[in-house]
Amino acid sequence: MKKLDKKQSLTWVRGIGLLSLFVMLVFISSCNRDFENTLQQEYPNDTANVKDGKHKVLYLILDGVRGSAIKTLNPPNLGQIVRKSIYNYDGLIETKSNAVTNALGWATSLTGVTSDKHKVATDDFANNQLTAYPTLFTRLKQANPGLRTASIAATAAFNSNLAVDATAKVDGQNDDAKVKDGVIAELKRDDANLVVAQFHSADVAGEMDGYTDSSPAYVSAIEQLDTYIGDIITALRARSTFANEEWMVVITSNKGGVIPPQPGDEDLGAFGQAIRNTFTIFYNPKFLAQFIPKPEVNSIPFSGSAPRLLSNANTRNVLSAGNNTTFGNFGTSGDYTLIFKVRADHASVGGYPPIMGKTVNFKTNNSGWVIFTNGNDWNFKANGTQQFGGPPSGTNRSFRDGIWHTIAIVIYKEGNNRRVKGYQDGKLVGSPFTVTVNMSSTTPFTLGNIPTAESTVGDLNILLREVALYDVAMPEATLLKYMRKTEVLPTDPNHADLIAYYPLNEGSGDTVTDQSGKGAPTLKFSRAENWSSFLDTSPWLSPPVTDAAYGVVINNADIATQIYQWIGVTPPSSWELDGKVWRLLYTDIRNN
Structure with missing residues (x-):
């Protein structure tokens, strides 16, 4: 064999390296193939003419398939498809309190508006407004009468009510x-x-056997649907014109199904209701995978305004009931619950500055009660003699950390004894004690640093919100459940037992008012008004999920809007669509 010189050797090695790289890439490509990459490399812009007939849509609706079930089961064909999709498993079909039905889900998914507009509430489509808010079939027929649209439906009512204008x-x-x-x-x-295709077997199985991930009939139906999807995708790829076409495959559910609630579901609003849980996939072999998660409950911000109550050795600014000397008295009998939110921002504490209470002096044998700062913790004291405090049970958690916390005091009867206990963020604080003293005082009910002998020193800097007083000892299970909530609602189980409710969210002015309807006194700043805006997250609070939070996932109302954009129809404002367009990212940077 002829010996190669240095230059020839280098050329030969490079050639072998390139050949090896080519073989490796071909192997990887074949192992990870979804659809054959036969679509055009250049994509028309969002205003492409609908008449070009190249942008096409395959839209599969799977009734009653919860998004979380798809996430758990990960059926093989769907699991392959999402690798080239923008998708989510926590989509929503309606975020309001409207009852969810199959027809409502279909209508929202095909019109691009919610039931507030299309008015489809029941499966008989009674009183619908589909003439004012028509489906994709009608809109596309108006845009291009020659465009072929097809509806293949398992349920006759789907075609007869929603696909009237399908070709x-x-x-x-x-x-x-x-x-x-x-x-x-x-x-x-x-x-x-x-x-467009509507499949109904999973919903039938869910109604019969339950919509849980462990229901044999439900799981089997989803697996069968996944097999059908594989067959349909194969048929799509087999089109003789496929290489010259640009298909977007949309796979979604029209609604979820009722399952036993999980702990914390109520804190998630619509996200916690399995009947509203859908999934949506926008697939094209040129798409980059984009998973759209729902927001974490602990990342939902608590926001608004709150009174900032400041004090030091020389100055105090508090909110006080003024001349009313009876409100807030706990006396020698009766059951009560006091709950409030607090954010302690002071860097250090000297002395024992109060947070709220009704007392003129809490050192020894003085009537009334007080909640005060003690180092990094808070304490409750009755009549200057009996108290508990310390961090929540089983924790070293400081209350003075610049994070919102919920504090609760419960006064209750146990046998022949009157008892007091406290909670912070769902945990017992200290040890309950039997109260044998009078917890009434002529000192006005005060939020902030009450001027007493014990609080003449020590800086205080707190925000307060959601002060609620009840004339009942709230059951512990209820209390622990509702401590995380950031507002008192008429639907709360003890709402009728309110004595006073101060949301403290006015944001301006020198007074705050009671919202319980029970005539509790107005509280007034002792000095100038002092309000602070805040936008915080706290692991101890569950603020209500807002419409903005619901909008971070793909909602079914978005689907029609996304389809119009893909096909090249620009919806005018007169259509009043509720959906939005999701940005589709491509594997080829030239298509971004």
Whole structure:
């Protein structure tokens, strides 16, 4: 064999290296193939003419399939598809209190507006407003009468109410296998443009056997649907014109299904209601994978305004009931619960500055009660003689950390004894004690540093919110459940027992007012008004989920808007669509 010189050797090695790299890339590509990458490299912009017929949509609706079930089960075909999709498992079909039905879910998914507008509430479509807010089929027919649209539905009511203007309608006769066959037949047509299919078997199984991830019938139905999806995708790829077309595959559920609630579900609003839980996938083999998660409950901000109550050795600014000397008295009998939110911002504490109470002096044998700062913790004291305090049970958690906390005091009867106990963030603080003293005082009820002999020194800097006083000893289970909430609602179980409720969210002015309707006194700043805005997260609070938080995931109302954008129809403002367009990222940077 002829010996190669240095230059020839280098050329040979480079050639072998490039060949090896090429073989490796081909191998990886074949192992990770979803759809064949036969779509055009350049994509038209968002205003592409609908008449070009190249941007097409395959839209599959799986009734009653919870997004969280898909996440848990990870069916093989869907699991492969999401690798080239923008998708979520925590989508929503309606975020309001409207009762969810199949028809409502279909209508929202096809019109791009919620039931507040389309008015489809029941499966008989009574009193609907679909003329004012028509479906995709009607809108696209108006945009281009020659565009072929097809609806293949397992449920007859789907076609008869929502697909009136579809070019072709196929009755699946309550048989999802026939729906699958109908979709495949439609995809064999050269002029197929929008193909919509409605599958119903998973919802039937859920109604019969439950919508849980462990329900055999429900799981089996989802697995069968996944097989159908695989068959449909294969048929799509087999189109003779596929290489010259640009298909977006949309797979979603029209609604979820009722399952036993999990701990903390109530704190998540619509996210915690399994009946509203959907999933949505926008698939194209050129898409970069984008998973859209729901917001974490502990990351939902508590925001608004609160009174900032400051004090030092020379100055105090408090909120006080003024000349009212009876409000807030706990006396020698009766049950009470006091709950409030506090954020302690002071850096250090000398002395024992109060947070709130009704006492003129809490050192020894003085009537009334007080909650005060003691180092890094808070204490409750009755009549200057009996008290508890310290960090919450089983923790070293400081209350003076610049984070919002919930504090509660419960006065209750146990046998023949009157007892007092305290909680912070769902944990018992200190040890309950039997109270044998009078917890009434002529000192006005005060929020902030009460001027007593014990509080003449020590800086205090706190924000207070949501002060609620009840004339009942709230059961511990209820108390621990509601301590995380950041507002008192009429639906709360002890709402009728309120004596006073001060949200402390006015944001301006020198007074705060009672919102319980029970005539509690107005509280007034002792000096100038002092309000602070805040936007905080706290692991101890569960603020209500806002519409903005719901909007961070794909909602079913977004789907029609996304389809219009893909096909090249720009919806005018007169359509009043509720959905938004999600940005589609491509693997080829030239398409960004």
